[in-house]
Amino acid sequence: MLAYVLRRLGYGCFVVLGVLFFLFALFFLVTTPDDIAQRALGEKAMPQVVERWKENHGYNRPLWPGPGHATDNLLVDHFQKMLTFEFGNSDADGVPIRQRISEGVLPSLLLTVPMFVIGIGFGIGISLFVAFFRETYIDRLGVFVSVLTMSIPLLLYIIGGQFLLGKMLRWFPVSGFDLHPGVLARFLALPVLVGVLSSLGSDVRFFRTVFIEEIFKDYVRTARAKGAGEMRVMTGHVLRNAMIPVVTNVVMAIPFLFTGSLLLEAGFGIPGLGSLTVEAIQANDFSTLRAMVFLGSLLFIFGQILTDIAYTWVDPRIRLE
Amino acid sequence: MRAAATVIGVVLALGCSNNPYPDQDDDRKVLYLPFSEPPKTLDPALAYSTADHAITGKVYDTLLEYHYLKRPYELVGGLARSVPEPTSLPDGGVEYRFELRPDLWFQNDPCFALASASKRRIVADDFVFELRRLADPALASPVVDPFSALRGFAEFGARLKARRDTDLEFRKLRIDQQYERAGGFSGAHSDGPSTLVITLDRPYPQVLYWFAMNFSSPMPWEAVAHYDGKEGRPQLSEHPVSSGPFMVGHYEKRARIVLDANPDWYGARHPEWHAPGATFPSTDGVVDLSAAEKERLDASQGLRLPALARIEYRREEESIPAFNKFLQGYYDMSAVVRESFNRVIQEGGLSEDMKKQGMQLEKSVVPAVYYIGFNMDDAVVGRQAGEKSKLLRQAMSLAIDSTEYLRLFSNGRGLPAHSPLPPGLFGYDPAYQNPYRSVDLKKAAELLARAGYPGGIDSATGRALRLSFDVPDTSPEGRLRFLFWTNQWRRLGIDVQLSATNYNKFQGKVRDGAYQIFQWGWVADYPDPENFLFLLTTPMARSVSQGPNTANFKNPAYDRLFEQMKTLENGPERRALLDEMRGILEDERPWIELFYPEDYALVQGWLKNVRPVGLSIPTAKYYDIDPAQRRTRRSSWNEPVLAPAFALVALLVLLLVPAVRTFMRERQ
Numbered sequence: 002m003l004a005y006v007l008r009r010l011g012y013g014c015f016v017v018l019g020v021l022f023f024l025f026a027l028f029f030l031v032t033t034p035d036d037i038a039q040r041a042l043g044e045k046a047m048p049q050v051v052e053r054w055k056e057n058h059g060y061n062r063p064l065w066p067g068p069g070h071a072t073d074n075l076l077v078d079h080f081q082k083m084l085t086f087e088f089g090n091s092d093a094d095g096v097p098i099r100q101r102i103s104e105g106v107l108p109s110l111l112l113t114v115p116m117f118v119i120g121i122g123f124g125i126g127i128s129l130f131v132a133f134f135r136e137t138y139i140d141r142l143g144v145f146v147s148v149l150t151m152s153i154p155l156l157l158y159i160i161g162g163q164f165l166l167g168k169m170l171r172w173f174p175v176s177g178f179d180l181h182p183g184v185l186a187r188f189l190a191l192p193v194l195v196g197v198l199s200s201l202g203s204d205v206r207f208f209r210t211v212f213i214e215e216i217f218k219d220y221v222r223t224a225r226a227k228g229a230g231e232m233r234v235m236t237g238h239v240l241r242n243a244m245i246p247v248v249t250n251v252v253m254a255i256p257f258l259f260t261g262s263l264l265l266e267a268g269f270g271i272p273g274l275g276s277l278t279v280e281a282i283q284a285n286d287f288s289t290l291r292a293m294v295f296l297g298s299l300l301f302i303f304g305q306i307l308t309d310i311a312y313t314w315v316d317p318r319i320r321l322e
Numbered sequence: 323m324r325a326a327a328t329v330i331g332v333v334l335a336l337g338c339s340n341n342p343y344p345d346q347d348d349d350r351k352v353l354y355l356p357f358s359e360p361p362k363t364l365d366p367a368l369a370y371s372t373a374d375h376a377i378t379g380k381v382y383d384t385l386l387e388y389h390y391l392k393r394p395y396e397l398v399g400g401l402a403r404s405v406p407e408p409t410s411l412p413d414g415g416v417e418y419r420f421e422l423r424p425d426l427w428f429q430n431d432p433c434f435a436l437a438s439a440s441k442r443r444i445v446a447d448d449f450v451f452e453l454r455r456l457a458d459p460a461l462a463s464p465v466v467d468p469f470s471a472l473r474g475f476a477e478f479g480a481r482l483k484a485r486r487d488t489d490l491e492f493r494k495l496r497i498d499q500q501y502e503r504a505g506g507f508s509g510a511h512s513d514g515p516s517t518l519v520i521t522l523d524r525p526y527p528q529v530l531y532w533f534a535m536n537f538s539s540p541m542p543w544e545a546v547a548h549y550d551g552k553e554g555r556p557q558l559s560e561h562p563v564s565s566g567p568f569m570v571g572h573y574e575k576r577a578r579i580v581l582d583a584n585p586d587w588y589g590a591r592h593p594e595w596h597a598p599g600a601t602f603p604s605t606d607g608v609v610d611l612s613a614a615e616k617e618r619l620d621a622s623q624g625l626r627l628p629a630l631a632r633i634e635y636r637r638e639e640e641s642i643p644a645f646n647k648f649l650q651g652y653y654d655m656s657a658v659v660r661e662s663f664n665r666v667i668q669e670g671g672l673s674e675d676m677k678k679q680g681m682q683l684e685k686s687v688v689p690a691v692y693y694i695g696f697n698m699d700d701a702v703v704g705r706q707a708g709e710k711s712k713l714l715r716q717a718m719s720l721a722i723d724s725t726e727y728l729r730l731f732s733n734g735r736g737l738p739a740h741s742p743l744p745p746g747l748f749g750y751d752p753a754y755q756n757p758y759r760s761v762d763l764k765k766a767a768e769l770l771a772r773a774g775y776p777g778g779i780d781s782a783t784g785r786a787l788r789l790s791f792d793v794p795d796t797s798p799e800g801r802l803r804f805l806f807w808t809n810q811w812r813r814l815g816i817d818v819q820l821s822a823t824n825y826n827k828f829q830g831k832v833r834d835g836a837y838q839i840f841q842w843g844w845v846a847d848y849p850d851p852e853n854f855l856f857l858l859t860t861p862m863a864r865s866v867s868q869g870p871n872t873a874n875f876k877n878p879a880y881d882r883l884f885e886q887m888k889t890l891e892n893g894p895e896r897r898a899l900l901d902e903m904r905g906i907l908e909d910e911r912p913w914i915e916l917f918y919p920e921d922y923a924l925v926q927g928w929l930k931n932v933r934p935v936g937l938s939i940p941t942a943k944y945y946d947i948d949p950a951q952r953r954t955r956r957s958s959w960n961e962p963v964l965a966p967a968f969a970l971v972a973l974l975v976l977l978l979v980p981a982v983r984t985f986m987r988e989r990q
Binding site: 033035036039040041042043046047048049050051053054056057093094095096097104105108134137138139142160163164167168169170171172173174175176177178179181183184187188267268269270271272276277280285 | 338339340341342343344345360361362363370371459460462463464466467551557559560574576577578636637638639640642643644646647649650652825829830833867868869960961962963964966967977978981984985
C-alpha cells in the first residue's frame, strides 16, 4: 500500500505543478498589475501612487524569466511562494496571507465540523429508518421530502432560515459570529441547522438507495433466517456492508471542512476561510485568492488519496497495489 | 423520535435567543453598529476608504476638525488651539503656524517601552514625522499629490529613495533616523514642542482641510518602529496608537471591532477647556435647525465627550440581516435597505410603524455628484468634431431624466444635478437651472438636426448614429440601470450600445482612451468647490497625466479661471469665477450632471445627539445612549415564539406513530 500511496503522491505533485501554472496564467496573464493596484488603492489613486504600489508589491517585475532576471520575475516568485506555503501578503490590505488563513480555520471548523457530524449522523439514521420502512408511506414521504429539499438552493435556505427562525420566531440571531463562550452556540445554531437541512435530502436519498440495495442481498436473508433482530440486521450487517459508497461520500468531504462553506459563511457573516475566498474575489485580492485555490487543489488531491486508503479500512478484501 | 425531540430541545436550550451580545453589556453606554466591508488599513497615512475612516476617524485625532452642528461646514481647532491664519512669504510661499493644545497624550501602549515609558505626550514632531511618512515612497500614500504643496516634500521622497537604493546601512536604520538623516523637509518642521510650522511653495488655502483628515494625525515614531509585523508583533495597519477619543480594544476585522473610550484623550482629561470637539457644542450660530432639533441638541450642551463607553462594530456582509437586526433593536443605526423601503418610508417620512417604535429618520445630501461623461478626445463626441459634437452633447444632455432614474432605482433618494457642485458647498446655487438639464425632447431633436444627425441619422453617411457607452458593471441590475440611460437617448433616435465589461477591462479601456461615453461619480474629500472643479482641468486629464479628468476636457479659459478661483477666499469674487466656470461647462457639456445622492439613516429612539453630516466626518464622540430604554424595548421586541417548535415535534410524532405501531404489531 505504501508504494501505491507514494505513487499517488507523485502523480499529485505533477497535478499541483499544473495547477500552479494554470493559476499563474489565470491571475497574471488575464489581469494586469495595474488592475490589481487600482483595485487595491481605489478609484482616486493617482498614477504615481499606482506605480509606487506596484513597485512596493513587486508587481513591476517581468512576468517570465529572461536575461538578467532569471530568478527575479513573477513566475518564479509565484512558484516559490506557493510551494513554500509562504504566500506573501494580501494585495488588498498587506496582511500576511498565512495569518489570515490561520485566523479563518477555527471559525470554519466550528461551522463545518458540527454540520458534517450532525449531517452524517442524521443522514445515515434517517435513511436506515426509511429503508427499514421501505415501500410504506414513510419511505415515500422520505423520498418526496428528500427530493423537495434537494431542489431548494442553499441561498434560499439561508434567507428563509434567517427570516423564519431569526426574524419571525426569534430563536436565533439572524447572522453574525462571536467566539465569546456566552454567545457562540447562539451564532452557530442557525447556520449549522441550515447547513444540515440543505444537505440532508441528497444524503438520505443516496444512503437509502445504497441500504435498500444491500437489504435484498442473500447475506441479509441469511442473517434474518438465523434469527437476527431487525435492528441488528440494519446496523450490524446492512450498514457495515454499505460502507464503501458511504465512505467515498464522507471521506472526500473531510479535507474541505477546512476550507469552510462559501455561501453559509458569507450569508451568516462567519469569518472563516469560505468567506475569506469570497472577499478575495470581491476585492480582486489575487494573492489571497491564488493561495486559497492552491490549498483547495491540494486538499482535493489529499482527499482522493484518503478515500482510497479508507476503502482498505472498510473492506479488507481491497488491496491497494 | 426521542432523539429528534432531544436534539430540538438541546438546540433551543443552547441557542434560543436572538440576542447577539453577551447580556452583561445591557446597562453600558455601548453603541452597536454594523459594518460590511472590513478596513484595509488603520495606518492613517494610507487609510482612504470609508471603511478605513470609520475606525481611523475615531482613533486618530486631527489638528483641525469640522464644527459638529454648523452648516455650511466650518473648520475649528482640534488638537490645535485654533485654525491658523496664512502668512505670505517674500518668495511667494505661505506659512501656517499650528499651536497645539497643552497636555496632549497618546494612549498607553507597549510601543513606548522603546522610549522607556508606558505613554507619552503628543508633540509637534509627531506631526512632522507623519508628514514625512506621507512623502516616503516606500509607503505609497494615496495623498502624495495634495501634500506635494509642502515645501521640499517631493525632494525629500526622492532623497529618501536614493539613499535606500544605494546605502545598505541607511536602510537598516530605524525609520525616524532614516528621515532625520535624509534631512526632512522645510515644509513641515517644529518650533518647540507645541508649534508646528507648515510652509507651502504657493498659496493653497484648501491645505487646511487636509489637516482635518487623518493623514496628518500625529504618529509616534515608536509605533512605526515597533509594530512592524515581525516576531509576533502586529503591523501598524492593524494596531493604531490612539490620539483620539476612542482606542482600539479588539480588532478582528473580519468579524468584530471594538473601540473603547480613550481615558488619555484631551477631551476626557480636560472637559473644562470646553473646546468645540471636547464637550458638546452650543447651537448658537447654527441656522438650519428646527425648534425641536434645537431643543433636543441644547439638552446635551456642555456634555463631556465622548459620552459612549464603547463602540461595538459587528460584521454584516449582507444588508438584509443587518437591517433585520436593527429592527430587532440590536443595532443603533442603519441605512434603509431597498427591499424594505416602502415599509419604512412613506411620503418622504417615517412610516407610522417605525414612528411607533420610536425611530427617527435623518436625511442628508452627500457632497457627491454622479455624472455621464463624454471622452472629449473621441472623434465623434469630442472636441475634434467641433461645434457638431457640442450640439450632439447638448442634445443628449436634454434627453436625460435624472428624476425618473432616482424614482425607479433609488426610491427617490437624491437630487437632480444641474452643475458639478453639490449642495453644502460654496458656489452651489439652489435656484440655478441648467438649460440643458431639464428634459426637452423637442429642443434636443432640433439640436441633433443642427449637429447633422436629424432623427439620429448621420446626414453625411445616411446611417444611424451609433455610439458606445462603456460601463464597469456586468450585473443584471447594473445593466438595467445603464439601459435606462441608453433608452433615453433612443427616444432621439440615437443608438447607444452598452459595452458592459468587468472593472479591470473597463480600467484598461480608460487607460487606452478607448471609450466614448461613461458614467462616474465623485465624493468630496473636503467641502470646497476646488475639490470638484479640478476634475475638469487639463493637467488632470487621463490623456495628459492619467488623472481623474476621465472626460479629457481641456479648455484654456476654464483652466485659467480655475487657477484664479482655487486660491481665493469664499466671497463675491470667487462666486463670480465659479459662475463663469459653470457657464463654460453648461455650454460645452463634457459631463451630463445626473444627481447628488441622498443618505437616509434610521436611528433608534434611545440614541441621542445624531446630526447628519454627509461628509465622512467622525461624529460618534458626540452620540449618547439611554441604555435603560434600549434594554426595555429590546426585550419587548424579541420574545421568542416557541409554539411552532412544539407543533413540529407533534407533527413528527403523528407521522411516525402509525408506522411504528404497525412494525411492533408485525413483530408480535
